[in-house]
Amino acid sequence: MSAEGPSGPVDPPPAADGDLRRLSPLTPLARSGIFLVVVVFAGGREVVQEGDLRIVLGLLVLVLLAGAVFGGLSWYRTFFRITADELRIDTGLLNRRSRRVRLDRILEIGVDQPLVARVLGLAELRIETATNESEVRLAYLSEADAHEVRRTLLARRDRARDEEEAAEPSTEAPARLLVRVPVSWQLVGVLLSPETIGLVVVVLVVVGLLIGGIPFGAFGVGVLSLLGAAVSLGRKASDWWDWTVSAVPSGLQVRHGLFGVSTRTFNVERLQGVRIVEPVLHRPFGLARLELSVAGGGVKESDEDSTGVALPVAPRHLVRRMAEDLIGARPGDLGRVATTLPPRRAGWLAPISRRWLGFGVSEDLVVGRSGWFARQTDVVPLARVQSFRATQGPLQRVLDVATVHADTPVGLVAVAGPHREPAQARRLVLEGADRARVARGGLGSRVTADTIERLSSETVRD
Amino acid sequence: MDDLFDPPGTEWTRVQPSLAVMRRVLLAVGVGVLAILVVVAALVVHLPVGLVVLVVVAAVGGWLWWLVGRNVANWGYAEREDELWVTKGAWVRRLVVVPYGRMQLVDVTVGPVERAFGLAAVQLHTASPATDARIPGLRPEEAARLRDRLTELGSAEQSGL
Numbered sequence: 001m002s003a004e005g006p007s008g009p010v011d012p013p014p015a016a017d018g019d020l021r022r023l024s025p026l027t028p029l030a031r032s033g034i035f036l037v038v039v040v041f042a043g044g045r046e047v048v049q050e051g052d053l054r055i056v057l058g059l060l061v062l063v064l065l066a067g068a069v070f071g072g073l074s075w076y077r078t079f080f081r082i083t084a085d086e087l088r089i090d091t092g093l094l095n096r097r098s099r100r101v102r103l104d105r106i107l108e109i110g111v112d113q114p115l116v117a118r119v120l121g122l123a124e125l126r127i128e129t130a131t132n133e134s135e136v137r138l139a140y141l142s143e144a145d146a147h148e149v150r151r152t153l154l155a156r157r158d159r160a161r162d163e164e165e166a167a168e169p170s171t172e173a174p175a176r177l178l179v180r181v182p183v184s185w186q187l188v189g190v191l192l193s194p195e196t197i198g199l200v201v202v203v204l205v206v207v208g209l210l211i212g213g214i215p216f217g218a219f220g221v222g223v224l225s226l227l228g229a230a231v232s233l234g235r236k237a238s239d240w241w242d243w244t245v246s247a248v249p250s251g252l253q254v255r256h257g258l259f260g261v262s263t264r265t266f267n268v269e270r271l272q273g274v275r276i277v278e279p280v281l282h283r284p285f286g287l288a289r290l291e292l293s294v295a296g297g298g299v300k301e302s303d304e305d306s307t308g309v310a311l312p313v314a315p316r317h318l319v320r321r322m323a324e325d326l327i328g329a330r331p332g333d334l335g336r337v338a339t340t341l342p343p344r345r346a347g348w349l350a351p352i353s354r355r356w357l358g359f360g361v362s363e364d365l366v367v368g369r370s371g372w373f374a375r376q377t378d379v380v381p382l383a384r385v386q387s388f389r390a391t392q393g394p395l396q397r398v399l400d401v402a403t404v405h406a407d408t409p410v411g412l413v414a415v416a417g418p419h420r421e422p423a424q425a426r427r428l429v430l431e432g433a434d435r436a437r438v439a440r441g442g443l444g445s446r447v448t449a450d451t452i453e454r455l456s457s458e459t460v461r462d
Numbered sequence: 463m464d465d466l467f468d469p470p471g472t473e474w475t476r477v478q479p480s481l482a483v484m485r486r487v488l489l490a491v492g493v494g495v496l497a498i499l500v501v502v503a504a505l506v507v508h509l510p511v512g513l514v515v516l517v518v519v520a521a522v523g524g525w526l527w528w529l530v531g532r533n534v535a536n537w538g539y540a541e542r543e544d545e546l547w548v549t550k551g552a553w554v555r556r557l558v559v560v561p562y563g564r565m566q567l568v569d570v571t572v573g574p575v576e577r578a579f580g581l582a583a584v585q586l587h588t589a590s591p592a593t594d595a596r597i598p599g600l601r602p603e604e605a606a607r608l609r610d611r612l613t614e615l616g617s618a619e620q621s622g623l
């Protein structure tokens with residue numbers, strides 16, 4: 001049972017293992033408190049408009065009663081229990097739900113106190129695992145209980161993890177510079193961008209208007225779009241200014257910017273996949289872009305910083321090499337993954353894109369290719385794939401093709417092979433799952449230290 | 463070579479046929495309510511148009527009735543040594559393979575209607591929201607057994623993100 005009321009200075013004795021515990025009995029009150037505010041607000045407006053107080057009050061009482069009954073029952077039917085390796089939460093009045101969270105999967109536990117809860121001395125625990133959709137909440141506990149439960153869960157999680165793996169190397173090594181994007185690459189990258197194409201189109205339109213004898217229109221269109229393109233290009237140029245990539249203990253650090261220097265660190269340990277993009281205008285120059293997808297795990301602060309461009313423009317071989325290093329592949333592995341195209345009959349479903357939809361599975365990588373305008377290569381280590389799927393819609397059934405997916409945590413990189421021969425799709429799913437098991441055994445955990453060691457600056461600077 | 467949606471060397475464990483009964487009851491209620499509304503509207507506004515709408519509703523309802531049967535018949539799972547296999551779908555057919563070590567959460571849910579039919583659902587969550595591994599239409603004992611088994615295997619095979 002939870003301790004009631006405001007928290008004392010002394011921690012309550014921790015409950016024994018596996019004990020069924022309840023939330024704070026003040027929970028219905030705290031919840032209906034929110035309710036109350038809403039009701040009063042809505043009711044108050046009604047009163048002002050209509051002036052019929054009795055109906056409003058009657059409704060208010062009714063809603064409050066219903067809320068109290070529902071809240072009370074819901075509290076009565078909610079239990080949680082912490083054992084050595086899992087947290088179990090049973091909830092639900094009609095919809096019974098029993099949820100189990102493995103403690104070693106907990107990423108972070110937040111303690112929230114909305115206003116009403118603070119007044120009542122309650123707190124809510126927000127337990128974050130790597131799933132995006134199902135955040136686990138325990139609301140409400142007394143403040144002291146909340147902190148005790150949080151400590152217990154985190155302590156057990158750490159113990160569970162320590163048993164699994166040796167202590168991490170935590171030596172603070174200095175950042176080691178890998179690449180500094182020279183002005184020449186940057187110039188090509190910025191000038192040969194979609195904005196430039198837009199600009200060319202605008203110039204053509206303006207010339208057309210001039211020839212057609214509409215000088216005013218031409219002037220307006222010309223000035224406006226020149227301005228827009230200039231702003232856009234200028235922003236890109238200043239953003240890409242002095243782009244450096246360094247290796248730091250936790251992963252890859254990127255610094256860039258002319259006016260405001262922004263720094264972000266990609267955590268290699270949580271890297272889920274890489275994407276190499278080769279825009280059509282950069283291809284003649286052999287340039288490409290490297291993007292990384294890192295599992296944010298729902299931890300808000302790092303979410304935004306975790307996924308994005310690592311290298312905006314660099315020679316293709318360098319981008320490839322860095323991608324291989326990051327995902328723990330040997331040099332040249334990426335080129336060796338055999339990808340195949342969908343069969344010709346899939347052209348009914350993807351008439352234009354069919355010829356660029358490659359997909360392949362190697363010993364430890366899944367590779368998907370797509371796009372002509374911006375040719376895109378998505379690479380996910382098999383050790384990082386969460387599940388394999390095959391789907392077949394009605395039209396695909398008619399054409400006897402199916403789509404395979406290698407599911408990764410939400411992020412930039414998603415590898416799918418649309419419109420495959422069913423037999424090939426079957427083989428990809430089977431092989432993928434089989435090899436993923438092997439890859440998990442081998443590669444998975446020791447990626448970090450090796451990887452960062454491997455990010456060798458001499459291969460990178462040539 | 464196996465068919466794409468064949469089981470992995472074993473048989474699919476199918477879900478309870480009463481799931482189809484449950485879904486058809488819900489469907490019948492929904493279509494029935496809709497039909498009454500259409501009839502009322504037709505009497506008030508315009509009879510022939512209403513009859514056409516009624517026929518369309520009935521046709522769609524019939525098609526869904528058939529689809530529910532196919533859907534439930536296609537729903538199955540197989541516990542392999544290292545992965546859970548789930549297959550489902552009639553209109554869009556799906557096959558999902560989830561390695562046990564990838565599990566983050568296992569949910570067992572029982573709704574009020576499901577309880578009346580003695581059914582429960584198990585859902586597996588991995589770090590990927592795309593993983594679509596839900597198995598409805600299990601007997602509650604089977605759901606509890608599956609959940610315990612999955613949690614146990616998940617711990618044994620644990621491997622981080």
